Amino acid sequence: MSALSWSQASALTPLASTYACPARWKYSHIDRLPEPPQAWLLKGSYWDALVTAYLRGEAPDPEAVWLDVSAEWPELAATFPSAAEMALRCATPAAQIAERFGGRIALSQQRLEGTVPGLAEGTILVGYPDWVTTDGQICDLKVSASKRWDREGAPQEAWLHGVGLQLAIYALLLDQAGNLPGWPASGLVISVYDGPTKAPQVCDFPVSITEDLAQEACAAVLAAAAIRQEGRYVARPGGHCGWCAFVDHCREDLAWGYKR
Numbered sequence: 001m002s003a004l005s006w007s008q009a010s011a012l013t014p015l016a017s018t019y020a021c022p023a024r025w026k027y028s029h030i031d032r033l034p035e036p037p038q039a040w041l042l043k044g045s046y047w048d049a050l051v052t053a054y055l056r057g058e059a060p061d062p063e064a065v066w067l068d069v070s071a072e073w074p075e076l077a078a079t080f081p082s083a084a085e086m087a088l089r090c091a092t093p094a095a096q097i098a099e100r101f102g103g104r105i106a107l108s109q110q111r112l113e114g115t116v117p118g119l120a121e122g123t124i125l126v127g128y129p130d131w132v133t134t135d136g137q138i139c140d141l142k143v144s145a146s147k148r149w150d151r152e153g154a155p156q157e158a159w160l161h162g163v164g165l166q167l168a169i170y171a172l173l174l175d176q177a178g179n180l181p182g183w184p185a186s187g188l189v190i191s192v193y194d195g196p197t198k199a200p201q202v203c204d205f206p207v208s209i210t211e212d213l214a215q216e217a218c219a220a221v222l223a224a225a226a227i228r229q230e231g232r233y234v235a236r237p238g239g240h241c242g243w244c245a246f247v248d249h250c251r252e253d254l255a256w257g258y259k260r
């Protein structure tokens, strides 16, 4: 039985993410070329761990959570402020996010699995929603080093649409498990802007997860499954080459503008 996750789908097909590049996925997951860990991975993992601990009512020590998470990437962690400074930056906003949902969490960081119509037999789709409230709201925490909303508080539409597709997959999987109150499902994207200098800022965006959105997400999953099955790992250069660890492996004519 092979598993396909939404993060795989969004790495493989532009239907799921504007940053998708099948060649990058191949370099990382098939060729297993070493990929230096990126700052956003550590920062996002810290926020996830901290908010999840508050949501579970565990009264976490934010410094200890940082030390725990960052132990996995010691070299990268050395480029960040100290554990005490990280805790000072992130603890209050993380606790405030969690407070909003106090006592209303039905699922947190739990694996869901199911399928989508048309997916080859023997392949399952898996998903890990950040959390789902007792009234069925599907929530996702997105941490970014760039701000996802403008001065008026309006979100970047392409970005929010991509996250909406991800939430639609979770809604489908919850539906298959008999845990979705109905369509359209309710989604909430909590966006944390944690740039290098200023204090983190938080904004959230409700998403109506319609059946049309779910169908679009299914199409993206099927497209990703076909790329994987046929081994069509074609490079797709774009702005994302600028932060791709494999830029030096790409042919000159593909990622020419991004060679470092």
Ligand code: SF4
Pocket: 021, 023, 024, 235, 236, 237, 238, 240, 241, 244, 245, 246, 247, 248, 250, 254, 255, 258
């Ligand atoms: S450099 Fe660009 S085209 Fe090449 S693998 Fe990376 S993202 Fe894809």
